[in-house]
Amino acid sequence: MISRELFEQYAKAIDTNADMLQAAVAQLEAKLSGIPPSEVESALTTAYMALVARYGSFAAAIAVDFYAHQREASGVASAFVPEVSGTAPAWALRWDVSDAYTGRDLAKAVEKLGGKSVQRVMEQADDTLLQNARHDPARPRWALVPHSGACGWCAMLASNGFVYVSEATANKSRHPNCRCRPVVDFDGDPLLEGYDHGRYEREYFKARKAIEDDARKEWAAMSDDERGRWKVKGKGAYDHYMRNRITAQMDTRRAGE
Ligand SMILES: [Zn+2]
Known part of the structure; x- marks a missing residue:
């Protein structure tokens, strides 16, 4: 079981990371406002990729930290050192920008990228947990814990509860602005304290x-x-x-x- 205390710490860290990322993306509008229109898309792409890389690495580090703590708390005997993994592919990030900027409206593009960037960064937390779970001899199980006000899609994913990683990969699909928290658990009674799955x-x-x-x-x-x-x-x-x-x-x- 995941303790409420550990989960809250983790959720707070990963939420704060997403908040900071969104604030940084929102600032891009002012930052890029003075440059020639023909250069906006490439400047936006560079800046967006840098932000996703930066906050994505933080999200991965937060996920590893959670993984290591939960593994320790579960009293798993085998040795395993979790590692960060998962970077968003460059082509996907370029696509995010060209899709957001189709209307050549910087304000709109920045707003859209705010949601998209959170998705990309949370995917790096997902990927870190999934990759480690795949290699860990302790075979933890994986689940998404929805945030309050989550959409039907996320609630549907949450209804699956804890599953082995091999089953989880098929369902892995976040939407923009999705802040559901990916978690792993190692013992036979895989529940999060106080969580009504x-x-x-x-x-x-x-x-x-x-x-x-x-x-x-x-x-x-x-x-x-x-x-x-x-x-x-x-x-x-x-x-x-x-x-x-x-x-x-x-x-x-x-x-x-
Ligand atoms: Zn979600």
């Missing part, structure tokens, strides 16, 4: 029940072509379609709370 499970099943009949009818009415569009790597088309419907339903319910 069942709440997300119940939400999931309620949402599933609410849309099931309708979704089945809709699926039955689709052409093969339409069904084929739901096919993604590693997941059947129907499963993917259903997951999408359930997530949307969870989102609607969460927004109405």
Whole structure:
């Protein structure tokens, strides 16, 4: 079990890191305002990449620290030294900028990159935990603990609870501004102190029940072509379609709370 105290420390550190990153990204608008329009995109790319690299390395370090502490607290006997890993690929960051700057509006681009940068940096914390969990002989399990006000997608991921890393990778997919905290646990009773994971499970099943009949009818009415569009790597088309419907339903319910 992860102690409340350790989790709160970790959550605070990783949240503060995201806050500082967002503040730094927000400053880019003023910093780049005087330069010639033709140079804005490349300057924005350089600055954005530097910020993601800097705060991403902090996020990875915070994740390693959490990993080491939780491993120690669990009394695992085998020796293993966790390491930081995961840098956001340069092509992905370049894509973030060109996508955010399509309208040639610096203020809008900076706002969009604020959310995107948090995603990129949190992914480095995810990656650090997942890579270590993969190599650790103690085989910890992995979960995402949603922040308050998390969206349906994140609540759906949280409903999976603690899983082995091999199962976790398929679900790894953050959205901009996602601040869910990735965690690992090592003992047989993998719970976070004071955390009601069942709440997300119940939400999931309620949402599933609410849309099931309708979704089945809709699926039955689709052409093969339409069904084929739901096919993604590693997941059947129907499963993917259903997951999408359930997530949307969870989102609607969460927004109405
Ligand atoms: Zn999230």
